[in-house]
Amino acid sequence: MSETYGEKAARLDAIDELGKHREKFALDAGTVYLDGNSLGALPAHVPARMADVITREWGELRIRSWGESGWWTAPERIGDRIAPIVGAAPGQIVVGDSTSVNVFKAVVAAARLSGEDRDEILVDATTFPTDGYIAESAARMTGHRIVPVEPAGMADAAGPRTAAALVNHVDYRSGRLHDLPGITAALHAAGALAVWDLCHSAGALPVGLDAHGVDLAVGCTYKYLNGGPGSPAYLYVAERHQNAFDSPLPGWNSHTDPFAMTPGYEAAAGAVRGRVGTPDILSMLALEAALDVWDGVAIEDVRAKSLALTDFFLECVRAYVPEGRVRSVTPDTHAERGSQVALSCENAPAVMAELIRRGVVGDLRRPDVLRFGFTPLYVGFADAERAARVLSEVLTEGPADLAS
Amino acid sequence: MSETYGEKAARLDAIDELGKHREKFALDAGTVYLDGNSLGALPAHVPARMADVITREWGELRIRSWGESGWWTAPERIGDRIAPIVGAAPGQIVVGDSTSVNVFKAVVAAARLSGEDRDEILVDATTFPTDGYIAESAARMTGHRIVPVEPAGMADAAGPRTAAALVNHVDYRSGRLHDLPGITAALHAAGALAVWDLCHSAGALPVGLDAHGVDLAVGCTYKYLNGGPGSPAYLYVAERHQNAFDSPLPGWNSHTDPFAMTPGYEAAAGAVRGRVGTPDILSMLALEAALDVWDGVAIEDVRAKSLALTDFFLECVRAYVPEGRVRSVTPDTHAERGSQVALSCENAPAVMAELIRRGVVGDLRRPDVLRFGFTPLYVGFADAERAARVLSEVLTEGPADLAS
Structure with missing residues (x-):
């Protein structure tokens, strides 16, 4: 039988x-929980960690926790915890803001990194909608125009006018995995930058950001990374682009000396330049704790x-x-x-x-x-x-x- | 004696x-805690509420909590909790993102609400730095120029080329309270819009947003509102401007039908139009609980x-x-x-x-x-x-x- x-x-x-x-x-x-691609399950140790964050770090140490409890450096520290999961060396990822806000930073920055004669931004025609809406706004504000293209057609569509392309690694609807190495290489061959949305791939499969030469990437942390509802997203800026990375959201957290509180903006070096305002510590530290489940995986x-x-x-x-x-x-x-x-x-x-x-x-x-x-x-x-x-x-x- | x-x-x-x-x-x-103007003290009931949010709403209900636990509507619901504290009728405030990100939305929107012939944005010369950095970026991206002006000089500086002014209600450094009614009226007399930063006034003194005809406002929630470290900020858009409010960050949460997931963006009506991406629920619900201390105050x-x-x-x-x-x-x-x-x-x-x-x-x-x-x-x-x-x-x- x-x-x-x-x-x-x-x-x-x-x-x-x-x-x-x-x-x-x-x-x-x-329950059979097959919706972890929307909201990851709760890692069992997170409640105890958050009770300590709220009761002791906030309730007792209060303002001192920005230093003593490592709150201030959480965005880059947690970025470095995500880095190995998506194939990035340390110092290239910061956590903070929503995916939508990070798409805006990445697309505007990509548009600015490209030459003046490149006025087109290709956007995955099958994209999760927010990427398209935000890319449209980024294009409007930088004087570019959006060209919707299916990921499979990116290689053919990229040309001398292409500044960058925004592509989803895995389609949110169909679950189709797109060819990140091939599309990135094709974009580079056309002189364009590759911006990848990793929401549905990070934590589910190898991404290889560094290995494949991705320029910029964003992703959320509440799906396969189990960071909790609306946990902060992240931004990857390849090291070679960091010095020229020109953020449309140059908040004080990305200043080279935030507490000097000078009227003139001077961008910090490194991934920190992708920060904006004060990080949402509770959501962020729940994510940090949740990442412990990846130890040894x-x-x-x-x-x-x-x-x-x-x-x-x-x-x-x-x-x-x-x-x-x-x-x-x-x-x-x-x-x-x-x-x-x-x-x-x-x-x-x-x-x-x-x-x-x-x-x-x-x-x-x-x-x-x-x-x-x-x-x-x-x-x-x-x-x-x-x-x-x-x-x-x-x-x-x-x-x-x-x-x- | x-x-x-x-x-x-x-x-x-x-x-x-x-x-x-x-x-x-x-x-x-x-301890004498005199730093609640930086990080408000922990309301004693917040840890128990957050334990329930994390263990039951996230851990047990999981994805169902977006509806059943009211997660999806938290930004506008909590906005309506803040509204009476700052003198706003319901339906004009949404909570989410950092103050810096909301300054960007507010200044860009104000620039777009003004006439084409108005190319100047006045910015409080004594401002908390992030407002200045972000206003500069907003001006650069909308084709305006920044004019730094001390709040006391706003009335004289505003003229036919002034699109809007960004002013702090209370100076973060000196604690000086600026004349919100007078400056707002002077800006309006010049045909310009008033954008106020309420970080150091909301929860400390009456603001009267509606009464004084403020156009747009932003504020943080972790100072006098005790929302917790990095709790989300808020955006006020006066009802009369909501239909023309044109966000530079039109994320899917501000779409009129987010789950239709259509490629074309259609802005929602009302304050919800100020939303961007998925809200950071843990930080947001800690804030919501913290606002209970205002009952009867x-x-x-x-x-x-x-x-x-x-x-x-x-x-x-x-x-x-x-x-x-x-x-x-x-x-x-x-x-x-x-x-x-x-x-x-x-x-x-x-x-x-x-x-x-x-x-x-x-x-x-x-x-x-x-x-x-x-x-x-x-x-x-x-x-x-x-x-x-x-x-x-x-x-x-x-x-x-x-x-x-």
Whole structure:
């Protein structure tokens, strides 16, 4: 008798080297949490750390904590904790502000780093919307124009008028992984800069910012990095660009001597130049604590498990779900797949609501996409099997039930 | 025998109606905390609230909290909590981002709201530096030029080329209160917009944003509003400007239908248009909880006590400190005084270090200013007397001790 999918899941979980990290997270047995690509689960040690930050560092040390508790240097210190996860040497990442604000800094800075004769900024036509909105504003304010291009067409679209391109490493909707090394090289060949949005790749797969010569990058920290709701984003400025990095948001935190409080702005050296105002310490230190779960974890192992999980989930979906009820919009090819599976489905809003009611938490992207995110540090193969099984149950019970 | 200053302090504390609020804060008897104008003290109920936010809302409800726990609407909800403190009707304030980022939004928006023929932006020449740095960037990106002007000279400086002025309500260094009603009226008479920075006035004295017809305003929440280290700032856009408010940071959170995720940007109506990216929920909800201390507090009462405290502190300083050792740079006139006393002093860095070692916590503004902030909800008259007494002790023990 051949192995069932449940048996296969148990076998794969038993030999999963990353499975031991699951106990670092606050999870409940009743839920399969496949929305860590939107909000990562809570690392179990974070509440105690934050109680100390709030009660002792804020409540007792108060203002002294800016120095004694290391608050002031948190943005660059935490940047250096994220750096190895995205393949960056230290000193190139600062944490702070939202992803949107960092997109603005990065696109304006890229536009300014390029030659005067380059007046076009290519923007991923399939981008998460905020990148497009913010790039449009950056272009308007620097006298550039936006050219929407699908990532696969970036190489052909880049030319002598291209200042920079803003591309998503993994598409938020389809889960498609774009060719960061190839697109970056093509942009460079055209004399343009590459600005990457890593929101859906950092912490899920190797990025290799330094190795592939990326110029600027941004990303959020509340998905695969588990920093907590709205935890601050980060900005990567490759070392070779730092001296010429010209921020549109030159707040006092990026001044070479902030407490001199001089009327004239003098930009600090290094990644710190990407800072703006006073950092949101509570959100930032929750992120810093959350990054402890990465100690001893190799991103290559995370990637291997991620692919195994999404392969297995797709296999279970094919086996369990009646033909024609869902269609994967996530590429089958490993080289083109991030760490989520997106299934196009009729009645998707009702289907997702029912899945959640039955303890399988994914999310919806209107109008018709069910998203299932696989976070290898705390999702296992039994989760993937159960999610596919419950999806099949929900779909076979038919639309009448779904409309309720 | 006449009353001693200690006796007078006890008498004033005994009849102080606001004194009862002190128990709402985590304070220790050994410290006189006069740095609440930099980082407000911890409201005692905030740790329990944050434990619930982290453990239950993030840890258990996870992604559902964006709806069920009201995370998504926090920026505008908390804005409406701040509104009465600064004299604004609901629907005009959103919380989020740093003060610097909000200065950028406000100055760019003000420049765009003005006519094309107005190419000058007046900036408070004595401003906290980040406002100047950011205004310069805003001017550069909108084709305006910056004219530095002391607040007292704004009325004369404003003319047909003035698009807007950015002014601090209370000077961060001297504690001088500027004439918000008068300067706003003068700017309007010249056809220009008034953008106010309320960092050092909100929560310390009545602002009257609506009553005085202020156009745009920004402020931080970690000083007199006790929101916690780096808690998010806020942006006020007067209702009459909201439809034409044109943000330089049109992130997806300011879209009229964010989850439609359409490639084209359509600005939301109302204050929400000032939002940018995903809000930093932990920092934001700590602020929301901290605002509970304002329940039943009238800002007029806070102002009355603030003036009584700073009057009494100055009286004690004059009585205790040897002639000529310190000089107040804070105006004596009530109409020109915020809620801090700034004393110019030789050896100021060493003096402040020694004060802090002896439990009197103020701060330093280089090169020679000792700052003492008076936060009426948790600072009393005995604190003021003790601070002046310890200051006198430190100064009379001479420079030899100070150098140690």
